[in-house]
Amino acid sequence: MARQERAIRTRRTILEAAAAVFDERGYTSATIGEILDRAGVTKGALYFHFGSKEELAVGVFEEQLAITLPPQSTRLQELVDSGLVMARRLRSEPLVRASVGLALDQGAMDLDRTPAFRMWIDQNTQVLGEAKTQGELLQHVDVAETAELLVGSFSGVQLLSQLRCQRQDLERRVVVLFEHFLPSITVPAVLARLDVSADRAERLLAQVRTERAAAAPQEATVPSGA
Amino acid sequence: MARQERAIRTRRTILEAAAAVFDERGYTSATIGEILDRAGVTKGALYFHFGSKEELAVGVFEEQLAITLPPQSTRLQELVDSGLVMARRLRSEPLVRASVGLALDQGAMDLDRTPAFRMWIDQNTQVLGEAKTQGELLQHVDVAETAELLVGSFSGVQLLSQLRCQRQDLERRVVVLFEHFLPSITVPAVLARLDVSADRAERLLAQVRTERAAAAPQEATVPSGA
Structure with missing residues (x-):
C-alpha cells in the first residue's frame, strides 16, 4: 500500500472512531483517549492528522x-x-x-x-x-x-x-x-x-x-x- | 381573585418553573423537587395539575x-x-x-x-x-x-x-x-x-x-x- 493511501485510511479510521464516540458519549464527555482506543491507532498518528478534539469535530463535519x-x-x-x-x-x-x-x-x-x-x-x-x-x-x-x-x-x-x-x-x-x-x-x-x-x-x-x-x-x- | 383564576395562575407558574428547570438542567436530570422549589408551590398544588414529569413536559409543549x-x-x-x-x-x-x-x-x-x-x-x-x-x-x-x-x-x-x-x-x-x-x-x-x-x-x-x-x-x- 502506498504511504499516501495508508495515511488516507488512517485518517478515515480516526474520523469514524471520533464520530462514533461523539455519538455515544456526547462531544463534551468524549476524550481523545477513548477515540484512540476505538480507532486502534497511536497517539502520534492521531495528532499527525488532528491537533485537538475540536479539529476532530471539524473533520467529522467535513x-x-x-x-x-x-x-x-x-x-x-x-x-x-x-x-x-x-x-x-x-x-x-x-x-x-x-x-x-x-x-x-x-x-x-x-x-x-x-x-x-x-x-x-x-x-x-x-x-x-x-x-x-x-x-x-x-x-x-x-x-x-x-x-x-x-x-x-x-x-x-x-x-x-x-x-x-x-x-x-x-x-x-x-x-x-x-x-x-x-x-x-x-x-x-x-x-x-x-x-x-x-x-x-x-x-x-x-x-x-x-x-x-x-x-x-x-x-x-x-x-x-x- | 376567583378560585378558577388562581388555579390558572398556579398552573402557569408551575409550567414556567418546569420549563426553566428543563432548559437549565436538561429534562433527564431535572427533578420534580427542583421544579417545586423554583415555582414556590406545594407538592399537592403541582400534582393537582400534573401527574408526572412527563405530563409537565407535555404541558410545556402545549x-x-x-x-x-x-x-x-x-x-x-x-x-x-x-x-x-x-x-x-x-x-x-x-x-x-x-x-x-x-x-x-x-x-x-x-x-x-x-x-x-x-x-x-x-x-x-x-x-x-x-x-x-x-x-x-x-x-x-x-x-x-x-x-x-x-x-x-x-x-x-x-x-x-x-x-x-x-x-x-x-x-x-x-x-x-x-x-x-x-x-x-x-x-x-x-x-x-x-x-x-x-x-x-x-x-x-x-x-x-x-x-x-x-x-x-x-x-x-x-x-x-x-
Missing part, C-alpha cells in the same frame, strides 16, 4: 460534504443531487449520521457547531450563484437567503424524520422539500427538466462507485455502504 | 400553541399568522423558547418528544385542509405532506437562526420560508392578498392583548412580554 457527484447540465440539478445524496448517506453511512448528530447536539456547549452549517451554506450559495448567472433562477431570488433557508429546512426535515420513523422516509421528505421550493426559484424551462425522484441518489452513488473503481482498479476499498 | 389569534378572511393567512407569531414568541417568551428547546433536546432519551411536533402538525393539517376545501390551495397539494414539511422546516430554520445569531433574525427567516413555500401551494388570487411581513406578528399580538383587556378590564395580568 465528511458531510466529502463526496464529488457527477456534473449535470444545470446547477440546480446539482443542488438537488447534493440534497438527495445527503439524505441517502444519512441513512446508510454512520459517519454522516454522527456528523449531523454532532451539528445538532445542543449539549455540546464547548464546541462551535456553526462550521457544520456554514460549509454547507457556502456550497449551496456557490451553486445557486452559478445557477443565477446561467439564468436558471427567477430574477427576484436572493441567493444567500435561499441557501440559508435550504440548509435550515433540510436540517429540520431530517430531524423530524428521525423522530417520527428513524429516518426511514427521509428521501421522500427531501423530495417534498424540493417540490415546494423549486417552483418559487426556478425558471420554468429548467424546472420542467429537473429530476427530483427519491431513487435518484441511489443511481448517482452507484455511478460514483463505478467511476472510482474504473479510475483505481487495484483498490477494492471504496465504501459500498452508501 | 404552551407553543396556547394562543388564539384573530380570524382572517383566508385560512392560509391564519397559517402564516401562526408561523409569524410563533417566531415572535420564540424571541420574547422564555416558556415558548424552553418548550422548543425541550422538543429538540436530543439528550432527553426518556421523553417522547413527538407530541411537541404532532400537535403542531395536526393544527397545520387542519388549517391546510380547510384552505383546500375553500379553494385556496392548488389542486395537487397533499395537505399532510405540506403540514409535515412546514413544521420540519420551521424547526430547522429556528435552530439555524439560534446558532447563527441567537434568533435575532428569526422573523425575517420565517418570512423567507413562507415566500419560498406559498407560491407552490397557493392559488394566485389568494397569494396576491397574503400579508407575509416581519412586523405582522407584533401587530397581531397587540390586537390580542387589546381584546383580552377589553374582555376582562379588571385583569391587569395579561402577559405583555409578547
Whole structure:
C-alpha cells in the first residue's frame, strides 16, 4: 500500500472512531483517549492528522460534504443531487449520521457547531450563484437567503424524520422539500427538466462507485455502504 | 381573585418553573423537587395539575400553541399568522423558547418528544385542509405532506437562526420560508392578498392583548412580554 493511501485510511479510521464516540458519549464527555482506543491507532498518528478534539469535530463535519457527484447540465440539478445524496448517506453511512448528530447536539456547549452549517451554506450559495448567472433562477431570488433557508429546512426535515420513523422516509421528505421550493426559484424551462425522484441518489452513488473503481482498479476499498 | 383564576395562575407558574428547570438542567436530570422549589408551590398544588414529569413536559409543549389569534378572511393567512407569531414568541417568551428547546433536546432519551411536533402538525393539517376545501390551495397539494414539511422546516430554520445569531433574525427567516413555500401551494388570487411581513406578528399580538383587556378590564395580568 502506498504511504499516501495508508495515511488516507488512517485518517478515515480516526474520523469514524471520533464520530462514533461523539455519538455515544456526547462531544463534551468524549476524550481523545477513548477515540484512540476505538480507532486502534497511536497517539502520534492521531495528532499527525488532528491537533485537538475540536479539529476532530471539524473533520467529522467535513465528511458531510466529502463526496464529488457527477456534473449535470444545470446547477440546480446539482443542488438537488447534493440534497438527495445527503439524505441517502444519512441513512446508510454512520459517519454522516454522527456528523449531523454532532451539528445538532445542543449539549455540546464547548464546541462551535456553526462550521457544520456554514460549509454547507457556502456550497449551496456557490451553486445557486452559478445557477443565477446561467439564468436558471427567477430574477427576484436572493441567493444567500435561499441557501440559508435550504440548509435550515433540510436540517429540520431530517430531524423530524428521525423522530417520527428513524429516518426511514427521509428521501421522500427531501423530495417534498424540493417540490415546494423549486417552483418559487426556478425558471420554468429548467424546472420542467429537473429530476427530483427519491431513487435518484441511489443511481448517482452507484455511478460514483463505478467511476472510482474504473479510475483505481487495484483498490477494492471504496465504501459500498452508501 | 376567583378560585378558577388562581388555579390558572398556579398552573402557569408551575409550567414556567418546569420549563426553566428543563432548559437549565436538561429534562433527564431535572427533578420534580427542583421544579417545586423554583415555582414556590406545594407538592399537592403541582400534582393537582400534573401527574408526572412527563405530563409537565407535555404541558410545556402545549404552551407553543396556547394562543388564539384573530380570524382572517383566508385560512392560509391564519397559517402564516401562526408561523409569524410563533417566531415572535420564540424571541420574547422564555416558556415558548424552553418548550422548543425541550422538543429538540436530543439528550432527553426518556421523553417522547413527538407530541411537541404532532400537535403542531395536526393544527397545520387542519388549517391546510380547510384552505383546500375553500379553494385556496392548488389542486395537487397533499395537505399532510405540506403540514409535515412546514413544521420540519420551521424547526430547522429556528435552530439555524439560534446558532447563527441567537434568533435575532428569526422573523425575517420565517418570512423567507413562507415566500419560498406559498407560491407552490397557493392559488394566485389568494397569494396576491397574503400579508407575509416581519412586523405582522407584533401587530397581531397587540390586537390580542387589546381584546383580552377589553374582555376582562379588571385583569391587569395579561402577559405583555409578547
